[in-house]
Structures are given as C-alpha cells and as structure tokens.
Amino acid sequence: MKKLLVIKIGGNIIDDDNKLSSFLAEFATVAEKKILVHGGGKLATKLAGKMGIEQQMVDGRRITDAETLKIVTMVYAGYINKNIVASLQKNGCNAIGITGADGNAIQAHKRLKGQIDYGFAGDIDAVNTSLIKGLLEQGNDVVVAPITHDKNGQLLNTNADTIAQEIATAMSGLYDVSLVYGFEKAGVLMDAERDETVIPQIDPANYAELKKENVIFAGMIPKLDNAFAAIDKGVKKVIIGKAEQLGALIEGKSGTTIVRRET
C-alpha cells in the first residue's frame, strides 16, 4: 500500500507566524501523500474578545454557543485554513483545504448533553474515505480545519486531535498510515521538564511496564491510550513530538514512536 501521513498541529505552531511558516516549508518537502489537520489556536478567543463575546472553557475545551460557532467557523475554516493553503502553495505543495462539511468529508453529530453542555461541538460518526482518497490521488495534499457537520445543515466545532485520529484510522484500509501528533514537548518524556528524557519507542509491552512504574507523566496517558487505539484499528504507527522537527519525526530520529507489539 502507498504511504500516507496524517499530521496534526496545534496552537503552539499556529499561533507563532515564524514557527508556522517554517513548519509549512518543511511539510511541503515531504514526498509522501499527506493530510494536515490543524487546531484553532488563540485567534478565535482574541476575535471573540474584540467582538465582546465571552468564551467559556471547560477542561481546555471550548463551549461552543451559536456566536462562538460563527467565530470558529470564520477563524478555523476561513483565516487559518486558507492562509495555510496559500503558504503551502507558495512552497510548491498542492494543498486543498476542507472542513468536514466539504464533500461530506467528516459527518458528526452534536454532542449529547451530559453533565456539561458543550453546545455546537461535534462527535464524529464517519469519515468519507473515497472523497479524501480522490483528493489525494488527484495530486492534492489535504488541509483539514476542525469543523464538521451533521449532514442536516449544522456546522460543528470538533476537536482536531480526534479528527486526526479518525481520519488516520479510516484511511488505514486504503493506505499505510502514520499518524504524527505535533506537540509542545519532544515526545513522551520520563521527566516532563526535560526533553532529553524522551522515550524513543513504546509498544504495548513496555507501555504496561512504564505505566506500572509510574514513569510516564499522567497527562500523557490519554494521548497514549488514543495512540494505541488508533494502532489497534489499523494505523501503522503513531509519532508524538515537536512539529518543528517534522522530518526527524517521520524518520524516527526524534519524538516517540508508538508501534504494535513485535510478534
């Protein structure tokens, strides 16, 4: 199968013009087919502030009321997505930007109200692999904004990590997929404060051991559980590390690579 990279970048890259521009220049040099999923960064919060719309966050997740949905649609699908696409085009990378609504790429439903009402937040139901494959095979790299839809006219704000994971697992039936999570740290660290303590490779056997010995920073456990879930569903490997070192991450020279158990 052909290789496909699904790469997620977050606010630490998006909010820094210099880092973003050098990341995109490096991204453009990667020969494999690739999908870039971007988060939102701080711009939506800033814009909401300018417009006098109060933002509510719970556990780092934005509560998306109707006005906030307008703002994130404008900022994520408009400003950020199109500037990334224009910058990749400048670097000779034939990028096309989409949301989950475009070509029904990612269908979701409005998150059911639990203890917290997240408002217009989307939980993903299905990824349209034939649409995405078509775009890739037509020679485009795909840039995905973290907005989905419910196929009933409603746009939904959706977590970019989850989008990256769902796309990676869905596409793994068609491609040999590596999922790269850009992150503010050098990878999974033994000591959260020291980048040099990065664990280069984790498989299910040493993961169990590392957890047992409380070696891994607690905040990383959900990320790692998600990484193993992706691998169980067919993703070949998950790489966690600094997006600024994209080439080294892909080559396994930087970051933490999460793989299946060797058998």
Next chain:
Amino acid sequence: MKKLLVIKIGGNIIDDDNKLSSFLAEFATVAEKKILVHGGGKLATKLAGKMGIEQQMVDGRRITDAETLKIVTMVYAGYINKNIVASLQKNGCNAIGITGADGNAIQAHKRLKGQIDYGFAGDIDAVNTSLIKGLLEQGNDVVVAPITHDKNGQLLNTNADTIAQEIATAMSGLYDVSLVYGFEKAGVLMDAERDETVIPQIDPANYAELKKENVIFAGMIPKLDNAFAAIDKGVKKVIIGKAEQLGALIEGKSGTTIVRRET
C-alpha cells in the same frame, strides 16, 4: 460535451437567510454538474464595524487593506462558504467549497496601483481547469468563495462576477457551459423599474440595435459587454435574472439569455 452550469449569486440572496435557503434547495435539484460562485454580501462590513475597522468603498468596490483582507477571508471563505456547503449537503447536493488558493484553483496577482489603490484585490491570471474538472468528475458540485491567491502566499479579495466569468470561459474547453448571473432584477429590462419589460433574448445583432436606440439601462451595458466577451471565448450562453427563479432561468422561461449570433 457534458453540460456545466456556472451560477453566481450576490448579496441580495446571501444576506437574506430565507432566500438563500430556498435558492440552495432549488440549486440542489438541478441535475447538471454545477459550480456556485458566491459574493460576500454585507456580513463583512458588519463584522468590520463590530471590530472598529473602517471600510472604504470606491464605485461599489471594497478597498482591501490588510485588516479587511483578514475579515473577508474569514467571512467569505469561512462563514458564508461553509454554511452554503453544509446547507447543500443537507439538501443532498454533494458540495465542496474552495477558494482560489485551494488546489491552486484560481491564480491572480495583486491589482496594480492605478489612480485608486484597491489594496489586496486580485486580478485573475489563470483558472486550474484540471483541478475543477477533477472535483466535478469525482461527483462534487463546487462552491467558490471570492478569494484568490498569488501563488506566493498572498490571499487576494476578488470580484465574484469576474471569478464566475473566468471559470465559465476556462471550463468551456471541457464542458458545454452556461453562465447564470443571479441579479436583483428579472433580467435585462427595457424599463429598469418594471420587471415585466425583460428582454428574453439578446444576440449581437439586436444588442447593437438596442444600444443604438438607448433602450437598455446604462448600468447594464458593462454586464452585457462582459457576457458577450464570455460568449466570444466559448461560453454557450449567459443568463441574467433572478436567482430565486433558478429553474426557470436555466429553462429559458425567465431572465435574459445572451447567445451567439444565429448563423
């Protein structure tokens, strides 16, 4: 050749939620392959007002300074484009939304400074027909926001009428193209105040006569000149009329159809 419709809608539809929603429901029922080019409407001006950014207009064209470019990118490529796409998806129409930057669909250059400096306004150099054909043949209808790029990282605000015309002429080598201009009037009128005076068909012969006799409202002359220019470049017909009557426009039962001279 297969038929292709290129349909442009402007502020009179975009700014009216009810009109937009019924237009999109009708658009979704049109069987032919189609491209929808939308203008911006008043939302960008409103948003600029909320953010305290003054808007300058000259001859109905917006002067696009850096802050205004941010706003139109957010509003046109984000809010309007993605809501149109989500609404079409609801209506069973497999829409995909793009700007000129996506897949390098429309390459432009920043308008040269003449007597007026329009700022980040784009004049179109090339339409990527193979990208657009690929999207159409993959089963998508394409929704185009009036933002282009210069292939050097710069997004550019671009007139939607011009985009529709350039796409229609470029695609006329590959499809049998009809270009539909949605408009606030019923078509080209003998009396600008009375919709019932619409001229059903204009060809070069009667156009010359109508102009000579000063029958046509002066404001329509540039639109008609553009329509004939499109026809000279291969577009099969240009239809001008109310977007609210899309089906009737396409069938020639409403609006003004501009055609080549019968020979």
